[in-house]
Amino acid sequence: MSIQAKIGPSILNADLANLAEESQKLLDNGADYLHLDVMDGTFVPNLTFGHPMVKCLRNKIKEAFFETHMMVQNPEQWIAPMSDAGVNLYTFHIEPVEDVCKVTRLIQEAGMKVGLAIKPGTSVKDIEKYVELADLVLVMTVEPGFGGQSFMADMMPKVEWLRNNYPNLDIEVDGGVGPKTIDCCAKAGANWIVSGTAVVGAADQRQVIGDMRNVVKSYLK
Numbered sequence: 001m002s003i004q005a006k007i008g009p010s011i012l013n014a015d016l017a018n019l020a021e022e023s024q025k026l027l028d029n030g031a032d033y034l035h036l037d038v039m040d041g042t043f044v045p046n047l048t049f050g051h052p053m054v055k056c057l058r059n060k061i062k063e064a065f066f067e068t069h070m071m072v073q074n075p076e077q078w079i080a081p082m083s084d085a086g087v088n089l090y091t092f093h094i095e096p097v098e099d100v101c102k103v104t105r106l107i108q109e110a111g112m113k114v115g116l117a118i119k120p121g122t123s124v125k126d127i128e129k130y131v132e133l134a135d136l137v138l139v140m141t142v143e144p145g146f147g148g149q150s151f152m153a154d155m156m157p158k159v160e161w162l163r164n165n166y167p168n169l170d171i172e173v174d175g176g177v178g179p180k181t182i183d184c185c186a187k188a189g190a191n192w193i194v195s196g197t198a199v200v201g202a203a204d205q206r207q208v209i210g211d212m213r214n215v216v217k218s219y220l221k
């Protein structure tokens, strides 16, 4: 099966007091999945939410595909509760993890797909030996921790390297991605696009989501 273009809004900069409504609005406007940023205040200097909130969101939004972007020091700890909360794709950072193979196996055993994420300072070579275990690789295009930062175009060689070596891999980019930077990401080979501020704050979310998806599609073979 060939890879597809997917747009996943990050709700980090949305009104978290109205998370279900904000999420449903994004889905109604064409979002392919929801990207839920989980931060523990240790792996990154910020704190968001955990599995209780994801579970509440799942109770209100039954059908959508949920990705959790786990910016946490110990991703193994949250596998069971996130699976129970209805997460579909569990994306974790390899940097703090000693046994990446074990964590990927536990995620699969819990019934979720596996995403492997790398920070800007992590070489793509560090993830090479694990790529075959993953459903998706996330190349961060900002330092994880906050929404609304500037896109790092110098991360694109990592995306290009992954695309050249793994033509069928789902490659995700996250951080500062919007209408101004989508071409760069799509050209490099990314096909799962996280976009926070640019989509959530848009006057016409449907237009922005649709335009970005079209740009990605235009580069898919």
Ligand SMILES: O=C(CO)[C@@H](O)[C@H](O)COP(=O)(O)O
Pocket (backbone or CB within 6 Å): 010, 012, 013, 035, 037, 069, 142, 143, 144, 145, 146, 147, 148, 149, 174, 175, 176, 177, 194, 195, 196, 197, 198
């Ligand atoms: O994981 C993160 C930040 O750590 C991201 O998901 C951002 O929250 C995306 O927001 P924008 O950079 O698109 O505003």
Ligand SMILES: [Fe+2]
Pocket (backbone or CB within 6 Å): 010, 035, 036, 037, 069, 174, 194
């Ligand atoms: Fe994220």
